[in-house]
Amino acid sequence: MFLVARDPRTGAGPDWSQPDVVFFDMRVADDGTFNATFRYKTDMPDSNSFMFGGAGELGSVASSTAVGVWGMTFNDDTSITIFSPEASTDLVLPAAAAEKFNDAVTVYFGAQPNVTSYIGQKTVLARARISGAVGGTDITDDFPGPLDTDTWELAAENPAGIMILNDDAAFWLGWSLPDTGFGLQATTDVVAGEWNPYAGATSILPTGATKSVLIAKSGLPGEDMGYWRLAKRMFTQLQILWPGESNAPGTPTGKTGTPDPVPLFSEVTVTINAVAQDYAVMRSVTDTVHFASSDPNAFLPEDLALVSGTATAQIIFFTEGPQTITVSDVTDPGIDPGTSTEVVPTQ
Numbered sequence: 001m002f003l004v005a006r007d008p009r010t011g012a013g014p015d016w017s018q019p020d021v022v023f024f025d026m027r028v029a030d031d032g033t034f035n036a037t038f039r040y041k042t043d044m045p046d047s048n049s050f051m052f053g054g055a056g057e058l059g060s061v062a063s064s065t066a067v068g069v070w071g072m073t074f075n076d077d078t079s080i081t082i083f084s085p086e087a088s089t090d091l092v093l094p095a096a097a098a099e100k101f102n103d104a105v106t107v108y109f110g111a112q113p114n115v116t117s118y119i120g121q122k123t124v125l126a127r128a129r130i131s132g133a134v135g136g137t138d139i140t141d142d143f144p145g146p147l148d149t150d151t152w153e154l155a156a157e158n159p160a161g162i163m164i165l166n167d168d169a170a171f172w173l174g175w176s177l178p179d180t181g182f183g184l185q186a187t188t189d190v191v192a193g194e195w196n197p198y199a200g201a202t203s204i205l206p207t208g209a210t211k212s213v214l215i216a217k218s219g220l221p222g223e224d225m226g227y228w229r230l231a232k233r234m235f236t237q238l239q240i241l242w243p244g245e246s247n248a249p250g251t252p253t254g255k256t257g258t259p260d261p262v263p264l265f266s267e268v269t270v271t272i273n274a275v276a277q278d279y280a281v282m283r284s285v286t287d288t289v290h291f292a293s294s295d296p297n298a299f300l301p302e303d304l305a306l307v308s309g310t311a312t313a314q315i316i317f318f319t320e321g322p323q324t325i326t327v328s329d330v331t332d333p334g335i336d337p338g339t340s341t342e343v344v345p346t347q
Helices: 095-101
Strands: 002-005 021-028 034-041 057-063 071-074 079-083 088-092 105-108 128-130 139-141 169-176 182-187 205-207 210-216 227-232 237-241 245-247 255-257 268-275 288-293 310-315 325-329
Touching: 002 095, 034 079, 057 079, 057 088, 237 245, 237 325, 288 310
Parallel strands: none
Antiparallel strands: 002 021, 002 105, 021 034, 034 057, 071 079, 079 088, 128 139, 169 210, 182 227, 205 210, 237 268, 245 255, 268 310, 288 325
């Protein structure tokens, strides 16, 4: 927790960048216990050595557990009590330093890895409380829903790492890198079950040398359990989409939406994707594809090469009645062709 004089809002590292900072610094010790230290600095932008091991380190408070209430109380300008779930300590802030914080302050709550190997560790903040500030408004927030942007502003270097959890959150599922070409799959029975692409989690959160997703209770493969694995995706088939349709990996058809009306005698732009078995677009594919149609009179493009696994092309239908477009792989005939949704061109 940082208290920063005035209202700078200049990023996630005020302990370094800002000149006047109070830092309530909670850490886990090698023996598994926890402690929080009250630190401060004044008139020292782009530096924080004063706060570590020097006169700016005023004292600490310990606890055998991280779970509980941690914080600090300013009894007056210079008298401070810091507290953990199990203990408290009284400290004195020099009067000259206290004067730096007589105006408005910005309060930061968060976590800093500081060491590359620590990236990916998680901190749960269950409640934030600020009360009794002169001229300020009391705040108590246990984050029951979306972040209240009238109160809070994200200052994180990785904003995607800030998540508001609810009662549906089950657990974090993580894996190590590299994972290029791999996709998450799940099943209800690791021996006899069918492995299917898994989409019942939050978006993937990269954290240093790992990635993770948050699994929801409502998204478990079974009623109250599930198994997960990473499987490498392979380019197995082509997909063709009309305007109005979108690629949808992990669904039975690989697409969502309904084709927009397709006119006779007018150009229509179609999208061709190189996809895996679960319809995820394979961005590494640059194969050449060939077009065919159920309409013997259709105007079709020449063979074309995919770029990053996708391409667009223009076609024209000249025959009434239900019609489709088919694309096949010229580079690798073993790839399954893709056939469009059937449409009825209209005049």
